[in-house]
Amino acid sequence: MRPRKRVLPPESVYPVDDWAVVERKFTTEFVAQNETIFALANGFIGMRGNFSEGRPVFESGTFVNGFHETWPIVYGEDAYGFARTGQTMLNVPDGKVIRLFVDDEPFFLPTASLRTFERRLNMKEGTLDREVLWETPAGKRVSIKSRRLVSFEHRHLAAIEYEVTVLNADAPVAVISQLQMPVDEPEHDSDPRKARGFEETPLVLRLQRSRDARAVLGLQARRSGMTLGCGADHTIETVCPIRQKATCGEDGAELVLTVLASRGAPIRVTKYLTYHSSRGAPPEDLADRCERTLDRAAESGFQPLLDSQRAYMDDFWHRCDVQLDSTERRTQQYVRFNLFHILQATARAEGAGVGARGLTGQTYEGHYFWDAETYVLPFLIYTNPRIARNLLKFRYSQLDKARERALEVNTKGALFPWRTITGEEASAFFPAGTAQYHINADIMHALKRYVDTTGDEEFLHKYGAEMLVETARLWEDLGGWPPGNDEEFHIHGVTGPDEYTAIVNDNAFTNLMARHNLRYAVQTVEMLRDQHPDKYAALQRETGLDPAEVERWRRAAERMYIPYDEERGIHPQDDHFLEKEMWDFERTPADKYPLLLHYHPLTLYRHQVIKQADVVLAMFMLGNEFSLEQKKRNFEYYDPLTTGDSSLSACIQSIIAAEIGDLRKAFRYAFDAALMDLADLGGNVKDGAHIASMGGTWMAAVYGFAGMRDYDGRLRFNPVPLSKVQLDRLGFRLQVRGQTLRVVLEGDKATYMLESGNELKITHCDKEVVLLEGQAVTVASQDG
C-alpha cells in the first residue's frame, strides 16, 4: 500500500470560515497555488486568482470556455488513425491588471510594507475581495480595496471595483488599468501532464478600438480560426482632480489615470470586462457585442452586479449546499469550496463542456474528458438539472464527429473522443486515450441518470436515443465472440479507467458499462417503438436502425463476459490482471509518487498497481450488479493496490468504503477528496482545480455518507453512522423530477422532507418511505 501522505491542516493557511477562503498574510510561497484557489469563473469566462498588480505571478490566466487554438499533432512515429488535431484552450487578454503607483512608487506585494492584508474568496457573494493597507517608503498609508467578480447572471461580463485612499497625506497617484495581450510563459517544469507550447503566438490581434475610458479588441486564433472580442470600460469616482488617457497597442490596451489625491479622499475605479467568442463571426461583430455589453454594464453600475451575483449565490446555496456540523470545524469550508468551484466550472458553459481543471488552468490543454459525465454531472443532475442538460446536449452536438472517429478506428457507430474541445480526438497516446472506449458508456450512463432523475423524456427522445443507437453499435462491433465460443461476448484490447494498465482484454469496468449501454439502448429503442412510433420512425430515418441489430445488442448484453475469479471471489480488473506480479510498495519510496513520473509505462503495466479506482468505480456506478460480499472482497483486494495517483480515485474509494462499512477509510478518502486542492494533495493545484474530485466530494457526502443509490432513478438511502465519520449533522437538498427533497441526518436520525412536489417514494434502509409535500419524515438513520 502506498505510504499515506500526511494531510496538512490548512488552517494555518486558510483560517476557519464557513463561507470564505481567506488569506491573511501575503507570502510568495503560496502565490502559485492561490492563483487556483482564488480563481473566479462562471463556466464561460475564467480568471485565475492573479494579483491585480500583475506580479508576482506564477501563471497569468484568463480563459473563455471553448476558445482554443488547434495544432497538428506531431508523432515521432506515426500510424494510421492516430489523432491529428491538437487543441489547446488559449489564454486570452487579461483584464485583471490594475497597477498602482503612489508618489511614483509602484505597489508591489513582495517588497511592500503591508500593515494589513486580506484576500477573501467570498463564496456567499460570489466575489474575490481584497483589502490592503500599504505604507509607502515615504510613510504614506494607502488603503487599497478591491472586489472582483465574474458574473453568473451576465455570461459575458466580469467586473472589478478598485478603491484607493491615501489615508494620511496628499499624494500623486497613478492607476494603470490594462487589457493585456497574453505573454508566452516559459514552461515551469517538465511534468508531462502539462500543456505544450506553440511555435508562434497563437492569438492574433485583428482590431483595436478605444474611446474615453473604453477599449475593445478583436482577435483571432491563427489555425482554428476562432474569433474573440474583449473589452474593458471604466468609471471613475473621486473628488480629486484627475487626468486619464486610453491607448491601444500590440500589447493590448491600457488606461492611465493620474490623480492628485487628497488625504482621505477615495479614488474608486470600476472596471467592466467582457468577452465574446465565436467559431465564425468576424472580430468586428464580436467587438460590437462587447460594446453593447459594456454599455449596459457601465450604465447600471457595480452594485446591481453585486446584487445579482448575491441573488444567484443565494439560490445556488439554497439548492446545492451540503451542510455539515463536525467536530472538525473546517469541514464546512472544505465542502463549500468544492461546490463553489464546480459552479464556477459549469454554470454558464452553455454549448461548451467542463474541462478537467475547469477554467482555472491550462493543464490537459483545457480538454473535456469523461470526468464531466462521471464526476460532475451527478451533482448537477441533482441540484442544477438545467446545467446538466446543457452539458449532455453539448455531447450530442459532437455526435457527428464521434461518428467520424468511429470510422477512423474501423468501427461502426460512434466513438466519443477521450479528450477534446472540438469533438475531434485529441489524445496523442492512444493506449491511454482512444483505447478508453468506456467513455461512450460513461456518457450514456450519465444520460440515464439524468433522464431517470429529471424525468426529461423529451431529451431522451430527441437526443439520447440517437446517441444510444450509435454507442451501442460501437460496442457490438468492438467486442466479439471468441473463436468457437458463441456463448460469451468479449471485448478485447481496451483500456479501463485505471491508466496503470493498458490495452487489456475484458476490462471489468468496460464490459459492465458496455452492457449497461447496450441494455439502455435496447430498452430505449423498444420503448420508442412501442410508445412513440413517430419518434421511432424518425430515429430509424436518422440512424438507419435495423431491428436485427437491436437483437444483436440484446444478445451481446445478455452474453457479456464479466471476469470473475471464483477462487478469490473477486472481479479481476481485467481478464489477466491477477496473473501479474505484485507491485513492491515496500520498496517504493514516498518521493516516487505519483508513479507515472518515475516509472516507465511498461513497468507499471506489468504489475498489479492501480492509478485510480477501476473495479471499485464499477461497484459505485453499477453497484446493483455486485453483491455486498463481492464489494467487500473486491475493495479489500484492490484498495491496497491503489496509489490514488489520480485525483479521481479518493472520492470513489470513500463511497465504497462507506458502503461496505469501512468507515475509517470512508472518512479518510472523503477528506482526501475534499482537501485535494485546499491542501494541495497532488502537489499540482497551482496548475488548476481538480473539478472531478470536487464533484466527487459531493458524491462522497451524498452517495457515501448518506448512502444514496439511484439505480433506475429510485432513491435509496443507507446512511452511515455519522459519528463514525466525525459528523454530527449532514444536510442537503436534491431535485428529483421537478420536486425538492431535503435530507438531514443528525445523530442517529434521518429526516426526509419533500419541500416541493406532490409525492416521492424513497427507500430508507430497505424500507419504503412515502413523502408528501411539506411533510418531514424522521426515522432512525440505521437499521436495527
Place this chain on the structure above:
Amino acid sequence: MRPRKRVLPPESVYPVDDWAVVERKFTTEFVAQNETIFALANGFIGMRGNFSEGRPVFESGTFVNGFHETWPIVYGEDAYGFARTGQTMLNVPDGKVIRLFVDDEPFFLPTASLRTFERRLNMKEGTLDREVLWETPAGKRVSIKSRRLVSFEHRHLAAIEYEVTVLNADAPVAVISQLQMPVDEPEHDSDPRKARGFEETPLVLRLQRSRDARAVLGLQARRSGMTLGCGADHTIETVCPIRQKATCGEDGAELVLTVLASRGAPIRVTKYLTYHSSRGAPPEDLADRCERTLDRAAESGFQPLLDSQRAYMDDFWHRCDVQLDSTERRTQQYVRFNLFHILQATARAEGAGVGARGLTGQTYEGHYFWDAETYVLPFLIYTNPRIARNLLKFRYSQLDKARERALEVNTKGALFPWRTITGEEASAFFPAGTAQYHINADIMHALKRYVDTTGDEEFLHKYGAEMLVETARLWEDLGGWPPGNDEEFHIHGVTGPDEYTAIVNDNAFTNLMARHNLRYAVQTVEMLRDQHPDKYAALQRETGLDPAEVERWRRAAERMYIPYDEERGIHPQDDHFLEKEMWDFERTPADKYPLLLHYHPLTLYRHQVIKQADVVLAMFMLGNEFSLEQKKRNFEYYDPLTTGDSSLSACIQSIIAAEIGDLRKAFRYAFDAALMDLADLGGNVKDGAHIASMGGTWMAAVYGFAGMRDYDGRLRFNPVPLSKVQLDRLGFRLQVRGQTLRVVLEGDKATYMLESGNELKITHCDKEVVLLEGQAVTVASQDG
C-alpha cells in the same frame, strides 16, 4: 488468408543476366525504384542510383554510415521514460553530379533523343556502368560512357569515370561536375514509416577549400555535433583544348570544364570522391584526411581502383555466391542481386551498424534494428566472419548506453534499444519499440551463432560474456513469478516480433529467446569460472557479478513458461492470442494491405492477424525446442493469419515450409523474399532496399532448401527434393571455424567437400558424415 499479390516477372524490366541488373531503356516510370536497385555502397559510403545529370530524381541520396543528426522527440502526450533522442542518418554532399552541355544544350534524359541507352549494375566488377548515345537537336551524336564505383578496398573512396565523345561533329562541350550540398526534399507521401524533416537544415558548412580541379568541404551537424569532411578531385584527359574553373559556395563546390571538342575525340573526366566522418575531430582535420585520400587516388588513377574492386568481388563471389540452376533462368540473378546488396550494406561498416535499408535510403531514419543480427548476420557469419565480428563488436560498444536505458525503464542489466544509431533508444512509440525487449535475446542468439560457428572464443570472453551478464539480468528482472506460483517464470507486458499485436503476456518467441539468453549466460559464466578464472574475475570486477544471480537465471530459464495449447497442439503466439477474434480476410480488399496503413493499431491488436512470422520465426531460430509435428501444426495455424506486411516474414515462412515439407509454399515464399526489391513486392523499394529480406534470401536457400541447421554449431543438412522447388542445382560455400565447406546439391545427390581445413563432422539426413580436406563426399540428398 491474404490475397496473394501477383509477382510481376521483372524480365521486361531487367533482362536475364546472371551477373548484372540491366536497364535497357530509360523510362520515367522506374526512376524512383531504380535509384535503390542501382545504388552503390561499401558499408560506409552509400550512393543511391541517381543519374549523373542530377535529374530526373526521386530522392537524391548520398550517405555516410553513422553520420547523423539528432533531434528532440516531441510527444503530443509525454510520459516518463519515453525515448528522447531522435536520430536521422543525413544526406551528405552529393558528388555523383556531372552535368553535360553540348552546343549549350543540356543533356536531360526525359527529353533527349536517345539512340542507345544501357545502365548496368555490374555485380561481377562492383560498378555501375552506363552507356548512352545521344542525338542532340542539332543532329550531333554524343557518346556518353560512365562507370561509378564505391570502393570496397578503400573505405573512404568512390570514383566516377565519365567519357564524352561527339562522334560526328565538332562541338563546344561543357561538363559541370559538382559536390552539391543536400537540398531538403519535400515529403513524397504520408507513409508513417518514412523519415521526418528538420526545422532547420541540419548540416552546416564549416569549411571550403578549392584548388585546381579539387574541392574539399568541412561540415557539421547542428545538434549531434558530428563532423564530416568530403572532397572531389578530377583528372581530365583529352586532346581537345579545355578551360576549367573550380568554385565553392553555400551550395557546395563545382568544377566547370569547357572543351572545344573535335569530332571523335573523347573527353574523359575522372572524378574521385572521398568522405570522412567523426564524432569529435574538427572539420579541418577531416578536410586534411580528405586531401590525403584524394592525393593517393588521383596519383594512382582509375584503373587500379577498378582492379582492386574486381579482386574484392572475385573473392566475395568465391566465398559467398549461391549458385543455382533453375528452369526459371532468372533465379541466379535474383539471388546474386540480394547478396550483392548485403555486401554493400555491410562490407566496411566498421564501427557502425547495418540500417534496415542499408545505405540505399533514409527510411526508418537509417536506424539499426534487430534485423542486422537476426537476418543479416547468419549470412555474414558463414561467409564473412570478420564483418560479423565487427557488427557484434559495434553492439558491444553501445553496451553502456544499454545499461543506461535499462535504468530508465526501471530494470536491472542492459536493454539494447529497439532502434538507434547512437545507442540511445530512438523509438517514439514504445508499444512497438521499447516493448520489443526480445532484441536483447536476438543479439545474444547471434553472438552464440557467431561463436559456435567461428570458434572465436576470445570474442566471447572479451565482449560476449559481459553482454550476456547484463542481458540475463534484464530478463530476470523483467519477468517474474506470478502471485502464489513459484513454479513458472512469466514475462508480461512485452511485444514480440509481430507488431500487429502489442504489450502481451508471455509472447512465445520472447520467452523462448529469453530462455536461450539466460541459458547461454549461465553456460558462459560457468565456463569462465571453471576454465578461465582470471577472465571470470575480470568479469566479476566489470559487472559486479554475484553467483547467486546466476542461480536465479538458471532457475528462471528452467521454469520459463512457454505458452502451449494442448487441445490444438500449438504454441499460442502469446498467452491470450487464441482468445482473440479472427481477422476477416474475406472482407479485406487487396488494396487494404499493408493493413497498418488502413487500420488503427487497436483494431489490429484485438484480432488474430499477423504482420510477420513470430512463432514461426521461433521455430527457425530455436527449432530444436519444437517437435516436427508441432512445427507442422504451428505453421498450419499461423501461416493463414500472416499478412507478410513486413518484408521480414517471407524468408522465414519459406524456411519452415521447407522443413515441414510444404515445398510449394517454401518455393513461393523464397521467391517472394528474393524478389522483394527487384519486383517491388512491398511497393516501397523506391525508399531503399530491404536488407533483411536479402539476408533472408540466403537463409531460404541454405537453411530452407539445403535444410541446414546449426544448433550448437554442429551443421546438419536435410535438403529438400530440389525439383520440387524448381531447381536443378544449388551450390554454396560456408566458413566453419576457419575451414571452408562446399555444398552442392544436384538432382538427387548432395556433395559435401571440405575445400580447406582438417576435418569437419556434419550430419546429413541424421547420419554423420566426416569430411577431410580436399575430399568430396556425395550422398543421396534425401533419406530413403
